[in-house]
Amino acid sequence: MDILSEYGQILLILAVILGVFMAWGVGANDVANAMGTSVGSGAITLKQAIIIAMIFEFSGAYFAGGEVTSTIRKGIIDPLTLQGTPEYLVYGMLSALLAAGTWLLIASILGWPVSTTHSIVGAVVGFAAVAISVDAVHWGKVGAIAASWLASPLLAGAISYGLFRSVQRSILDTDAPYENAKRYVPIYMFLVGFMITMVTLVKGLSHVFKDAGFSLSYSEMCLIAALSGLLVAIVGSLMLTRIKRNTETGTGDSYADVEKVFAVLMVFTACSMAFAHGSNDVANAVGPMAAAISTIKSGTVTATSSMPSWVLLAGGIGIVAGLSTYGYKVMATIGKKITELTPSRGFAAELGASSTVVLASAIGIPISTTHTLVGAVLGVGLARGIAALNLRVIAGIIASWAITLPIGAILCISFFYLFKSIFS
Amino acid sequence: MATNALMSLFGRSPIQPLQNHMQTAVTCAQQLNEYFKAVAQEDWLQAEIIYNEICALEADADKQKQGIRLHLPKSLFMPINRSDLIQLLSKQDKICNSAKDIAGLMLGRKQVIPKAIAADMKAYVKSAIAVTIEAKVVIDELDELIGSGFGGREIDRINRCITKLEKAETKNDQRQISLRAKLHEIETSLPPINAMFLYKTIEAIGNLADYAQSAGEQIQVIIAR
Numbered sequence: 001m002d003i004l005s006e007y008g009q010i011l012l013i014l015a016v017i018l019g020v021f022m023a024w025g026v027g028a029n030d031v032a033n034a035m036g037t038s039v040g041s042g043a044i045t046l047k048q049a050i051i052i053a054m055i056f057e058f059s060g061a062y063f064a065g066g067e068v069t070s071t072i073r074k075g076i077i078d079p080l081t082l083q084g085t086p087e088y089l090v091y092g093m094l095s096a097l098l099a100a101g102t103w104l105l106i107a108s109i110l111g112w113p114v115s116t117t118h119s120i121v122g123a124v125v126g127f128a129a130v131a132i133s134v135d136a137v138h139w140g141k142v143g144a145i146a147a148s149w150l151a152s153p154l155l156a157g158a159i160s161y162g163l164f165r166s167v168q169r170s171i172l173d174t175d176a177p178y179e180n181a182k183r184y185v186p187i188y189m190f191l192v193g194f195m196i197t198m199v200t201l202v203k204g205l206s207h208v209f210k211d212a213g214f215s216l217s218y219s220e221m222c223l224i225a226a227l228s229g230l231l232v233a234i235v236g237s238l239m240l241t242r243i244k245r246n247t248e249t250g251t252g253d254s255y256a257d258v259e260k261v262f263a264v265l266m267v268f269t270a271c272s273m274a275f276a277h278g279s280n281d282v283a284n285a286v287g288p289m290a291a292a293i294s295t296i297k298s299g300t301v302t303a304t305s306s307m308p309s310w311v312l313l314a315g316g317i318g319i320v321a322g323l324s325t326y327g328y329k330v331m332a333t334i335g336k337k338i339t340e341l342t343p344s345r346g347f348a349a350e351l352g353a354s355s356t357v358v359l360a361s362a363i364g365i366p367i368s369t370t371h372t373l374v375g376a377v378l379g380v381g382l383a384r385g386i387a388a389l390n391l392r393v394i395a396g397i398i399a400s401w402a403i404t405l406p407i408g409a410i411l412c413i414s415f416f417y418l419f420k421s422i423f424s
Numbered sequence: 425m426a427t428n429a430l431m432s433l434f435g436r437s438p439i440q441p442l443q444n445h446m447q448t449a450v451t452c453a454q455q456l457n458e459y460f461k462a463v464a465q466e467d468w469l470q471a472e473i474i475y476n477e478i479c480a481l482e483a484d485a486d487k488q489k490q491g492i493r494l495h496l497p498k499s500l501f502m503p504i505n506r507s508d509l510i511q512l513l514s515k516q517d518k519i520c521n522s523a524k525d526i527a528g529l530m531l532g533r534k535q536v537i538p539k540a541i542a543a544d545m546k547a548y549v550k551s552a553i554a555v556t557i558e559a560k561v562v563i564d565e566l567d568e569l570i571g572s573g574f575g576g577r578e579i580d581r582i583n584r585c586i587t588k589l590e591k592a593e594t595k596n597d598q599r600q601i602s603l604r605a606k607l608h609e610i611e612t613s614l615p616p617i618n619a620m621f622l623y624k625t626i627e628a629i630g631n632l633a634d635y636a637q638s639a640g641e642q643i644q645v646i647i648a649r
Contacts (some may be wrong), residue, residue, distance in 0.1 A: 032428075033430045034427065034428060036431075037430070113428070113429030130619075164573065166575075167573075168572075168573040168575060172571075172572045172573050172575050173572060173573070173575030173576050173577055173578070175577065177572075222641050247490040250475075255568065255571045255572065255603045263494045266501045328429070333431070334428060334431050337431045338430065338431065338434055339432065339435045341434070342571075370429050370430060371429070374429055374430060374433055377430075377433055378501075379502055381503070383573065384503035384570070384573055384574045385569075385573050386434075386502070387437030387438070387502060387503065388434070388435035388436060388438060388501070388504070389433060389434065389435055389500070389502070390432055390433055390434065390435040390497075390500060390501070392497075392499040393429055393431070395434050396429065412575060
């Protein structure tokens with residue numbers, strides 16, 4: 001109590017700086033992965049990608065990021081064990097941000113495919129288990145999170161495999177692929193609109209509605225989501241009518257025109273990808289910041305404290321700043337490199353990955369967007385959709401899991417004792 | 425950022441380089457047309473110029489082959505079986521190797537083609553080259569095959585191309601038989617070693633067409649997996 005009232009202001013500023021810096025890092029590196037596939041396939045330009053990313057990353061974080069943030073804040077650690085020493089929670093969360101930030105910096109210099117999510121979770125678990133007590137960690141929840149890291153790429157792979165198979169059957173392997181593409185692509189657009197609206201309604205706007213004093217039943221939500229999906233499909237169909245075809249059906253290069261149709265679809269999946277990324281990864285970055293801020297402000301650790309919405313806002317701003325200062329460069333590089341992923345493949349990968357990530361966000365599980373996307377791309381590859389995939393990446397990802405967790409934990413513990421010796 | 429998980433996920437597709445290699449191999453074989461024209465006129469200077477061109481193309485194909493093989497690490501995951509692809513590559517490579525052998529063998533002994541079979545020989549070489557062109561048509565469908573995600577209709581189209589390829593090869597076989605029969609009629613009038621080498625040349629040209637056919641048909645093996 002004394003410490004928090006004495007140094008409260010400094011700690012608060014520190015928390016905001018570290019949290020926004022973390023979000024900046026996510027925006028600088030991670031967003032590029034989410035959007036690079038769309039840029040690489042030529043579906044959208046770099047400029048369009050940045051605008052889409054800004055709008056949808058932000059709304060993803062603001063509308064659907066709450067669950068993941070609350071998991072990081074109070075799902076991993078049992079807040080009650082810290083009731084006597086609320087300053088420890090503040091130190092711990094600041095250390096987690098600093099540890100994850102440091103590790104991400106080192107890893108990106110070395111070129112390792114590590115994830116923000118894993119660094120943060122490793123750091124929080126490490127500090128709680130060593131600095132407080134092993135019992136302070138909700139091991140069941142941590143186990144579920146760890147299991148989801150394996151499950152999320154698999155699920156994304158399965159979804160994108162199914163999506164691409166359906167494209168093969170209904171569009172690519174038909175007598176008139178171009179006509180069928182125009183006929184069936186709006187259905188996929190509907191799916192994108194439905195999914196995002198549904199998650200926003202179920203998770204994001206529920207607290208807004210509660211304040212306004214009215215609630216929606218599950219079937220009403222389905223109806224609204226379906227209407228919104230329909231709206232997206234209609235807008236998409238209008239965009240499709242503007243496509244001009246160059247070749248006639250049956251000639252060798254008829255797929256070039258089909259890809260043009262899918263390129264329009266990819267604009268929508270790019271939005272869903274940015275939304276999904278915002279809902280999960282931004283929340284990761286601001287979770288510790290939110291925990292630190294609410295503890296400093298209230299002076300106590302409570303399990304039920306609500307999170308000020310400006311915290312998610314700050315995270316969203318951080319991400320946009322990261323994107324506009326550095327992320328666009330990474331995006332341009334990735335976009336140039338990933339040309340193998342044509343729109344008919346890229347959309348399947350993006351929709352598979354974004355559905356998985358949004359689902360995880362809705363149930364409050366922090367997962368890695370990049371690793372999920374890698375799983376989704378491999379799913380398309382399994383459906384014989386991509387000419388060449390480098391499987392060494394998988395080994396790199398698994399190695400990064402094994403390294404990131406202990407290193408995140410060790411760094412966080414060291415920073416924790418550093419903060420403790422400075423302030424206490 | 426040195427590397428990125430997503431960026432390193434995409435390997436370099438071997439399809440385009442493979443098709444380029446086939447193009448080089450077929451261009452190499454096509455030189456035989458001009459070469460046999462020069463030989464028929466006993467213009468050995470011109471023959472040597474064309475032979476050098478064939479050698480250069482063959483060397484180029486070899487270099488391409490090495491490049492493709494080097495970029496096929498075991499960790500590469502492709503919709504096409506890795507060993508099928510390498511086999512296809514070596515079959516394509518045999519086309520230009522045998523073109524070089526044919527030209528080299530004839531040039532070395534300044535092998536004259538008897539007037540009685542000159543026209544038939546020219547037609548025979550032409551029909552062997554036609555087989556390599558049909559094989560190239562099949563190989564050129566490879567990227568469409570992947571573009572369509574191994575769709576049944578694309579497979580049907582490839583099968584139609586392969587039927588055309590087989591027809592061209594059968595025609596080449598028939599020409600070979602009749603050419604050999606004509607050579608047999610006049611063989612006693614030729615120096616025995618010359619006659620022997622003419623038979624050998626005919627056989628080598630037949631082999632070139634066979635290699636082209638088997639390269640084209642390798643696509644069926646790829647589809648079947």
